[in-house]
Amino acid sequence: MKTLTDLFQTFPARGDATACIHRTGVRRLLFSYAKIHDLSLRMAAWLGSQGIGAGDRVVLWGPNSPWWMVAFWGVLARGGIVVPVDFMSNAERATMIAELTRAKLILQSNDKLERVHRLPAQLMEELAFLLEKIEPQSSVFNASPDETVEIVYTSGTTGNPKGVVLSHRNLVANILQVNQHIPVVSSDFRFLSLLPLSHLFEQMGGFLTPLYNGAAIVYIRTLKPSAILEALREEDIYAIIAVPRLLLLLKGSIERKLAAKGLDRTFSRFLTRMDKVPKGLRKELFLPIHRQFGRHFTLFVSGGAALDPEVFLFWDRLGFTLLEGYGLTECSPVLTANPLDRQKLGSVGTPLPGVTVRIVGGEILVRGENVFAGYFQNPAATDEVLQNGWFRTGDLGEFDGSGWLRIKGRCKELIVTGAGINVYPDEIEALLNRTAGVRESCVVGLDRGAGEEVHAVIVPDGGGRPLDEIIDEVNRQLDDLHRITGGSVWTEAEFPKTTTLKIRKFQVKQRLQEGANASAGGAVDRLVLLIGKITGMPAERITDDALMVADLGLTSIGRLELVNALEQEFRLDLEDSIIGPQSRVRDLREIITRRENILLREHFRLWTTSAPAMALRRFGDALLHYPLASAFALLESQGREHLDGIAGPVLFVSNHLSYFDHPAIMFSLPEHWRYATATAAWEEFFFRNFKNSAQKVWKRCAFEYASLAFTVFPLPQTRGFRGALRHMGRLADRGKSILVFPEGERSVDGTLLPFRLGLGIMVRELAIPVVPVRISGLEKVFPRGAAWPHRGAVRVAFGEPLYFTTESPTEIVAVTRKAVESL
Known part of the structure; x- marks a missing residue:
């Protein structure tokens, strides 16, 4: 392997093996190596249609996802140069880097409220729909080892970021060096990707190394604690590329849980006695903690900054393997690392094969094929750090008596x-x-x-x-x-x-x-920026006392978008229900300052879609539900042929007339659809709207029965529905269709009421076809307010499936309502 395109060409042979898993917060989507290869060639063809050719720069400014991966390989297959920009950077920095590199295109994200407008741009999330219509490029650009792969701008801890030019030779050399030094990764591994792919540490350790070994990478949409722990529990993670701060946060999370149970002092005393206990026994002693990380979790790899010895000892004493390494972007980036068979406290290990390290005047100097050739259009900065074939790292260090490197700090610090x-x-x-x-x-x-x-x-x-x-x-x-x-x-x-x-x-x-650090650049400013972007309000209107809804005009969709943005920006666990009619800006700021995680108890049950539950549902339908429904409703179904050829799952969207709507639709569906469909029901009916204790008990019993007998799940209307949306995603991942009634209430006379805007969010996040449904006649058989049904004719009509791509939630709602109305 001499170039990264050589690595890319190995993907087809891996076929259906999983390359990456995307946990969007709603759906769990799998991408095979063959699929990534095909999509990347389609991406290359599309780039060609946009005038991108060999040597042209393309900015990638988006979160870690399969589409970042497709964009990266698509640019390389086209012969272009990738310019990754940190997703958390603002539009000003992204624009500056794009202009410095004279980029021809920027791929940005819908998850970022800011946009770059000064050059051609495309949203990464739209690539899924865009590339479907593109024929794959027939061949891959034949790159030479010394051609540029990417220009990476340093993170700017010193205030002077520079564009690091990295070639195929540099990156391939480091892939081989890393895998020779730490030969542990196999095709069975799964990496949880938490650091930004714009950072070379994650790109080498959590992107190129897994793909080189045929392993899988798990991407999560937001880096909030619950999403990380959920991925660890459910995805059988083997490794995490981490920075010391992340390891410290995970350490604090474990200690807080133990303190809440009154076990913190016992745990601390027990932990300090683990130094002489074999690692295998330590794993057994702390098995409950290891279970939180999954049954095959193998190692943390720490880099990017100095690791506190106390943090290392914490994880080591628990029986975890923590490999600390050292490197810089200019070195592709890894220079040294602790080997798998031995980790030394306070050391960043020994040099990788092919890397030479020496200390001159206390400063670390290095050379090797992984070391870059210079900064982009900055010869003065290049001459300052590259001297006589050696790269001056700017870091202070020393070797111990065994030849292991220890980092003392930055020269400039x-x-x-x-x-x-x-x-x-x-x-x-x-x-x-x-x-x-x-x-x-x-x-x-x-x-x-x-x-x-x-x-x-x-x-x-x-x-x-x-x-x-x-x-x-x-x-x-x-x-x-x-x-x-x-x-x-x-x-x-x-x-x-x-x-x-x-x-x-x-x-x-x-x-x-x-002399002024109280407000500039802090949580307040970022919060005001996010609120302003979503509501359209000028910053001077967004005061501490401003009511989010009444004063700032925050809509229901805006509420969901704001909570998503807050989680993305501040890495918190929140529910959209935290923003109500009386919520003020200061309330959100306090939650952010306290790092307060808001989680609610939900009533969602996936087991009701299991085979035993479906058997009970079939039995109940045959014995009770169908005879009861047919005694009153003379059912006529139309348009069932529109379901032919659809594999599912789909989102059935129906008007709402009666409590009999659900059985009428279910018994109008073909059997294989009926028992693969769950129904959203008004949560407040079951859990909030009751007048006394007896009614509370009756409604709770009604929910238990409906949950099992009809595969019903709650959908709230007066609080946030993100929990319900996540449940819908899990249902869709299991091939289950979903029935919703977006009017939110029953029509009195059959007139179609306005649809709730939340439907647009559901459709966009679930990314499944919409099947419109129209019921008529039930407004007479069992109308709103009636105590007992009357016998009569009922018609259920199914429309042609609707496929949405880049439409806004408002557009989705309008098109869907029109489709239901026309039936």
């Missing part, structure tokens, strides 16, 4: 005090982060005119411990020459960070020097 003493901020931050009262810390050097001052900035943990007391405790652990001499409390929810969760220290330092 090294603090030189007035006494000429070198202070490494990472070492002090590690102490601060383990001190009571500190949630997170950042140590910078502030020049007061007589050398730099060691200045600690902390984000407090909410316990109210004074800053002076925290600094005194840490200083007692340091020698006199390295002590903290000044401190500040950061008043925002967290420090400004890259998407790999490294603190942008230059921004912290800049704001300290300006």
